[in-house]
Amino acid sequence: MEIILKNGDKLNVEVGTTCAKAASAISDGLARAAVAAKVNGKLVDLCTVLNDGDKLEIVTLKDKEGLEVYRHTCSHVLAQAVKTVFPTCNLAIGPVIDNGFYYDIDFKTPITQDDFVKIETEMAKIIKSNIAIKRFELPRDEAIQLMTKYNEKYKVELINDLPEDSVISFYKQGSFTDLCRGPHLPSTGKIKAFKLVSIAGAYWRGDEKKKMLTRIYGVAFATKDEMKAYFEMMEEAKKRDHIRIGKEMKLFALLNEGKGFPFFLPNGMVLKNTLVDYWRDLHKREGYVEIQTPIILTRNLWENSGHWEHYKDNMYTTKIDGEDCAVKPMNCPGGMLVYKLEPHSYKDLPLRVAEMGLVHRHEKSGQLHGLFRVRCFTQDDAHIFMLPEQITDEIKGVVRLTDKIYKQFGFKYKVELSTRPEDSMGSAEDWDLATSALQKALDEMNIEYEINEGDGAFYGPKIDFHLQDSIGRTWQCGTIQLDFQMPQRFDLEYVGEDGKKHRPIMIHRAIFGSIERFIGILIEHFAGKFPLWLAPKQVKILPITDRTSEYADKVCAALKEQGIRAEVDARSEKIGYKIREAKMEKVPYVLVVGDKEAEEGTVNVNKRGVEEKYSATLDEFVETAVKEIAQKINF
């Protein structure tokens, strides 16, 4: 019979030939590198028997799928090892993740990281024995019988929940058999580099109400070198951790006295204010007006907006003169009240109303994390009130503005479209209309996005922008939410061309999302090496001897005159020492001034990240610095 290879070549093989055998017929090198195969586009085990006319593709560890198969087998080796070391435990599930794998296991007595040595030793033994991995399939009742025999209650539950027509397959390696869809490596000996890294709790089936199992995380790579490179990269990434840099650079403080409420220190305030100034300038140009609404408003208002019903557990409440009040978790109801203060004409729309709003949300204690997740933060919020025919253009405008701002910092981002959640308000028609409006804007702008089913706000669907932190976790920053509900609830209206009253449509949007979170991401993105326009300390002037400290003061004054954040380090320390300190502070420009410079009216410029130093007149340096700040050049 004949099979077709990836490159289109045809190969004659005997009936009953496996993928592995076919691979070795193509080339010995490829056969040895093979870890799985793709038959007619479907990923399968190497032992899969080919049929006449099948299209065969060999998968190696160089392929993404190949590495996944490899990591998947690692998780099974982990399971086998754990079963050997702790025979009474019950296995749940063990999938592949970025860089590795995990397995959720129900232990009779809790284990700790100290047990990793035992487990890893057992895994190494399994790998060394190079046990063949065999697939077999069973009908449902036999599958349940088998897993019941092994006392694997979680597996029985999984089998019971599989759809009627699904194939129930098992993989057997030695005495160990596990329910699995596969595919797997042909034998355990192919695993070259793995390590167990951490242990954590995880709810069975991701449900908070179900039992918490123990999850063992591991990483696995095709070679030991790749694994080493991974650990080195993780070490580097940890050095970028915003909590650590925030402390080192005295940007902010997290204190026991205010759990989830960060303190901003002078350096951090420079960052925050600079971002706000940039934001405000940009929004003025984009036709926004700015308001500020109160932090505490009556409970009545929150009931009216629907927040009370959907969100009261996360709101801080208080009583003022006997009246129930709540601290705002969002700015919109305040914005609605402002809209209602006066009648609006269709000629006024779109109305773009921005607010740097300080909101408070009672996040559960375990969710708090540095500046990424806090209980009090500043939203760069805006509400856009508009006519139905303005929806697409307004959304596009916000997407463009978001892109512009993210690009300014050199961020790459991911876009998600979140649709109607279960717990939501409003009619299906409104939701469809709103969702397709968002989708239309994204499609027309040729923006790639993922759909996040059921993850919208309770009042409307949304477009979310996600940025990545230094160890690859993503955080939602920007958001554009289309809302038909608030205008209705607050009975907003405008007078149309026809002289009749109509309901405006509203967008909620934020670009930084939370200034605090955005600052956290900025810190990690730049590893604390902020571009000149953002740097808390922009220029440091270092006199070589006490003789030149007067000239240093003069240079500093000239820079301050131009609004540049400059300071002199006049301590009687050696120049090398002062340079080292300034560099560790990540100051963009360090100016060294000695007798020569004082005499010539120049400065010796040390630019961060640049080995060569150069001499410039004071005026020349001021000019370049002013220009770099004004143009917000990143370096």
Next chain:
RNA sequence: GCUGCUAUGGCUCAGCAGGUAGAGCACGUCCUUGGUAAGGACGAGGUCACCGGUUCAAAUCCGGUUAGCAGCUCCA
């Protein structure tokens, strides 16, 4: 909130097996005025997160509380 781990001078960390604390950096004083990533000497600074228990004796062992970290769940 749940599971696990952690908590020692301003910072980064030692303190292995219980006998009332150490280092480096930072800080202060003095000497050194030195041309591009750490000059030298001396000094000050900690009831070892908090509360309780075991013990003749607890930073060290046990329990609880608080806070942080990793993950889970949640995030209008």
